[in-house]
Amino acid sequence: MAGQSTLESWLTWAFSPSISAILVTLIISLLSPILIHFYLYRKAQSKELPSFLLLGPSGAGKTSLLTLFANGTSSKTHTSQTPSSALCALPSTIRSTSDRYRSENDTSSQPQFLLLDTPGHGKLRHHALASLTTSTALKGLIYVVDSAALSSSAGLTGAAEYLYDILLLLQKRHTGAKTSKDPQALPVMIAANKQDVFSSLPTQMVKTKLEEEIARVRATRSKGLMDSGVGMEDAGEEEREWLGEYGAEAFGFGQMEEHGVEVVVVGGSVRGEGGEKGDVEGWWGWVGENL
Amino acid sequence: MLDAFEILTTSGIVLWRKEYAPVSSNVINSLINDVFIEQRGQKSSDGGSNPAYRKDKYTLRWTSAKDVGLIFVVVYQSLLHLSWVDNLLRAVRALFTKQYATELKKPHLTNIDSKDFDPTFDALVRKLDTGSTRRPSEPDSDAGVIELTPPSSTVSAGEEGADEDDAPPPLPGAPQFKKPAIPQRQKQESAIVDDTTSADITPVPTPDASRPSTPAQAPSHLLTAKAGPGKASRRARKANTSAFATSAPASSGDERPSSRAKGGKASVKQKRRWDANGVATEGDDDAVLDYSAVTSDPADGEGELDVDDVKAEDMGSRTGKGQFVLKDLDDEVDAILASSKATSTTSTSQTPSDPSGLLNTATSKITGLFRNVVGGKTLSKADLQQPLAQMQSHLLEKNVAREAAERLTTSVETDLLHHKTASFTSIDKTIRESMAKALTRILTPTSSLDLLRNITSTIEGPTARPYVISIVGVNGVGKSTSLSKIAYFLLQNKFRVLVVAGDTFRSGAVEQLRVHVRNLSELSRRENVGTVELFEKGYGKDAATVARDAVTHATNAGKGEMLYDVVLIDTAGRRHNDTRLMSSLTKFGQLANPDKIFMVGEALVGTDSVAQARNFAKEFVDTKGQLRNHGVGMDGFIISKCDTVGDMVGTLVSMVHATGIPVVFLGVGQHYGDLRGLNVGWAVDKLMK
Numbered sequence A: 001m002a003g004q005s006t007l008e009s010w011l012t013w014a015f016s017p018s019i020s021a022i023l024v025t026l027i028i029s030l031l032s033p034i035l036i037h038f039y040l041y042r043k044a045q046s047k048e049l050p051s052f053l054l055l056g057p058s059g060a061g062k063t064s065l066l067t068l069f070a071n072g073t074s075s076k077t078h079t080s081q082t083p084s085s086a087l088c089a090l091p092s093t094i095r096s097t098s099d100r101y102r103s104e105n106d107t108s109s110q111p112q113f114l115l116l117d118t119p120g121h122g123k124l125r126h127h128a129l130a131s132l133t134t135s136t137a138l139k140g141l142i143y144v145v146d147s148a149a150l151s152s153s154a155g156l157t158g159a160a161e162y163l164y165d166i167l168l169l170l171q172k173r174h175t176g177a178k179t180s181k182d183p184q185a186l187p188v189m190i191a192a193n194k195q196d197v198f199s200s201l202p203t204q205m206v207k208t209k210l211e212e213e214i215a216r217v218r219a220t221r222s223k224g225l226m227d228s229g230v231g232m233e234d235a236g237e238e239e240r241e242w243l244g245e246y247g248a249e250a251f252g253f254g255q256m257e258e259h260g261v262e263v264v265v266v267g268g269s270v271r272g273e274g275g276e277k278g279d280v281e282g283w284w285g286w287v288g289e290n291l
Numbered sequence B: 001m002l003d004a005f006e007i008l009t010t011s012g013i014v015l016w017r018k019e020y021a022p023v024s025s026n027v028i029n030s031l032i033n034d035v036f037i038e039q040r041g042q043k044s045s046d047g048g049s050n051p052a053y054r055k056d057k058y059t060l061r062w063t064s065a066k067d068v069g070l071i072f073v074v075v076y077q078s079l080l081h082l083s084w085v086d087n088l089l090r091a092v093r094a095l096f097t098k099q100y101a102t103e104l105k106k107p108h109l110t111n112i113d114s115k116d117f118d119p120t121f122d123a124l125v126r127k128l129d130t131g132s133t134r135r136p137s138e139p140d141s142d143a144g145v146i147e148l149t150p151p152s153s154t155v156s157a158g159e160e161g162a163d164e165d166d167a168p169p170p171l172p173g174a175p176q177f178k179k180p181a182i183p184q185r186q187k188q189e190s191a192i193v194d195d196t197t198s199a200d201i202t203p204v205p206t207p208d209a210s211r212p213s214t215p216a217q218a219p220s221h222l223l224t225a226k227a228g229p230g231k232a233s234r235r236a237r238k239a240n241t242s243a244f245a246t247s248a249p250a251s252s253g254d255e256r257p258s259s260r261a262k263g264g265k266a267s268v269k270q271k272r273r274w275d276a277n278g279v280a281t282e283g284d285d286d287a288v289l290d291y292s293a294v295t296s297d298p299a300d301g302e303g304e305l306d307v308d309d310v311k312a313e314d315m316g317s318r319t320g321k322g323q324f325v326l327k328d329l330d331d332e333v334d335a336i337l338a339s340s341k342a343t344s345t346t347s348t349s350q351t352p353s354d355p356s357g358l359l360n361t362a363t364s365k366i367t368g369l370f371r372n373v374v375g376g377k378t379l380s381k382a383d384l385q386q387p388l389a390q391m392q393s394h395l396l397e398k399n400v401a402r403e404a405a406e407r408l409t410t411s412v413e414t415d416l417l418h419h420k421t422a423s424f425t426s427i428d429k430t431i432r433e434s435m436a437k438a439l440t441r442i443l444t445p446t447s448s449l450d451l452l453r454n455i456t457s458t459i460e461g462p463t464a465r466p467y468v469i470s471i472v473g474v475n476g477v478g479k480s481t482s483l484s485k486i487a488y489f490l491l492q493n494k495f496r497v498l499v500v501a502g503d504t505f506r507s508g509a510v511e512q513l514r515v516h517v518r519n520l521s522e523l524s525r526r527e528n529v530g531t532v533e534l535f536e537k538g539y540g541k542d543a544a545t546v547a548r549d550a551v552t553h554a555t556n557a558g559k560g561e562m563l564y565d566v567v568l569i570d571t572a573g574r575r576h577n578d579t580r581l582m583s584s585l586t587k588f589g590q591l592a593n594p595d596k597i598f599m600v601g602e603a604l605v606g607t608d609s610v611a612q613a614r615n616f617a618k619e620f621v622d623t624k625g626q627l628r629n630h631g632v633g634m635d636g637f638i639i640s641k642c643d644t645v646g647d648m649v650g651t652l653v654s655m656v657h658a659t660g661i662p663v664v665f666l667g668v669g670q671h672y673g674d675l676r677g678l679n680v681g682w683a684v685d686k687l688m689k
């Protein structure tokens, strides 16, 4: 009862033409949009940092690359169990595309971005897939491979299968997103790491080997068993499950372009020979282009 | 002694490390892979001491700080028995998380400037290292490091302060006025043994760093006439130093000299300090090993020269950081060890903020409720208990075996304890997410099985041979049916399949297979795919011999082309507790030497699938006594009758959990085509529903 009567008196006051009521109303109506603006603006800003996602099999050098990009030197690393992120700034020698017309000498603020690292262990790849689907402002994927490990068949298959899964996911996302507002084409850089190791395959070789192996993976996957998650009704949509150009015998990364995925292979190394700095210019360049 | 000590984040970045001898990074990587990711071999309860892991010639012990995502690993040779490394781990964990608390909280952590930690670590090792054989209280290991100095005596002692007593073996200096020191020392020793807090043990930073501080102590009771006037002043300075050092927990080697120099100038300050300390009785003296007054001299001189100008800011910043003093460090270590003894490990930094105490008041209860809904709550054991119990019974309802359900809830609990819930996330939701992750991790195989790829690469090339798969399991779980489904799948891929009737035991088994083969043959003729044939030797023969003959037959006995690409061997169903029949599996595995051994288990509720899986897996040892497939025994499970259990697919989890063997196929119906690969997301969804 008491509550109701107070409410009533408040209402009466609020609708009365008294100066104070008008003032309060004015203040509220003027302030609220400002407050809302600040609230939304800050929220938006904190989210908007462009990001790149590091993927690849375990031991490829993702975490090493992350520390190198973030700190300028690479830390010692071990197998990752959890994802992590780092704030990186483009080095002043690299220009991002949006920045191209800035004066050469204006090094005031190099654009910043977030680099997201994910574990490469087979059991922990759900982290990577989760970041792939949830990260907003994703600008590109960096798929790191160990160029030396690709000469063993197990290493090659492992790297190709994971890459196949990622590319297929991107392709499906592209086909599926046609109708919705943002098809968001994501470029992929395959970073052929560890070029400093003498047994490593050269960049061009990394590319062809991966393409050949993906063709093989694609062939057996298309013939393999359906998995338990697929309902009977989506069986037969073979075309959707086929990576790249449907029915093609050979696979080339070029086939991904019609699905909105641009793939480049860039060689480099996080570590250099004999403790000197590695060669990451090419990777920075790609990041700059896509920022 | 130790080979290496590393502090790394769960994301894989090494924040601090000390290597006494080169250790391949594979050693720690396999610890992470086997223990943290695969969660193998941790079945024994980790009561009290940290578990150990062996790799090559090394033993690794570790502990983790979950709230900040750090892992502390110590590596040493397995030949040594270092009982003290447990204490070291605990102490390092507490000190590191405290010293770098602010840095560790920052987002996007990729690097910590942790050079400062070196002296702290060395001091800890020195304090805690009791050797592998020596008694803990032996003078040269422990007592050497520790000394009590009555504050009052400090200054005067400082004047004459010569070399210390006998304690430090390296400096056989001139132990002249021992008397005062001795009783105290004894006191301390006993204190150490008890692990009580009172002892003033000052860990000595790296050897060089320790020197300067040493004198501080020495002055106190050890009076030696050696020192001339010049020396005396240095001593005084040193005394000072140690006082300052007290406020700088992690002063690095170069900072130290500067403070020393400062001390020299401001002798007044020094005194004040001591007084203050005096109140706390023995607290002030930094116990130190006086390695050598003599050796320190040159260093001293240098220090003064370089550092004079730097001191001022140095001082400021130190006091600013304050509090964390060498003496404190000592007390702290003791406190840490004591508390961890009492209640198995609570790091000191966490104790004060223990929410359970706070929650007693009504207001905080309300905020607790509020936070429960809104998020941002730091989870305590009490918060987790009830929802976890609920989660566990939920899993049990889904037919997850009790053992597996308990392990899962425990792993979720350790994952979430002292964890802060995200904003707008309730405890329940947090637990569900964590559980979904744990389930995903268990069910996802480390490397996926691409059967077709494997077969193709085996039957091609210069060393071509047929690919051999055998199917085992208890009676009536659907071995022959599952085998026929696999045969159908292979036929669709145009392989030539030989089905082997290895069940020479149960009457009717061969006939049953013959029917399947006839059907499959008819089907594949109609669809114009692969070919299939039955290989049988009737009843009563030894299954292992039949299997071997079948493989020989498939290779066409070595003359010319292989006749078949894949050999599928059915085996007799056997009770997993029938030892006689079970042990014949070992011979079977060795003679037929299949590329893959799959075990069929039922998804049905109430079957003791876990015991079955364990007993089968342990039979498959090779001739060297090693379990097949990297020590897990079999290559995969086929879970049959999944269509009959709806959401209650807990058997999958129980079997994988018990054995570490992945689920590769699911039987989902009565038709030959009703075989599926496992989609982990699908299974987790069903379990969490």
Ligand SMILES: Nc1nc2c(ncn2[C@@H]2O[C@H](COP(=O)(O)OP(=O)(O)OP(=O)(O)O)[C@@H](O)[C@H]2O)c(=O)[nH]1
Pocket: A056, A057, A058, A059, A060, A061, A062, A063, A064, A065, A076, A077, A078, A079, A080, A081, A118, A119, A120, A121, A144, A193, A194, A195, A196, A197, A268, A269, A270, A271, A272, A278, B012, B025
């Ligand atoms: N020689 C050489 N070694 C490298 C290079 N990059 C990384 N490594 C080494 O490769 C190993 C693995 O690197 P990580 O960065 O931990 O690998 P990762 O991709 O993060 O692996 P996961 O966390 O398991 O997924 C480390 O020991 C690195 O030192 C390189 O360019 N050259």
Ligand SMILES: [Mg+2]
Pocket: A062, A063, A064, A077, A078, A079, A080, A117, A118, A119, A120, B011, B012
């Ligand atoms: Mg990593």
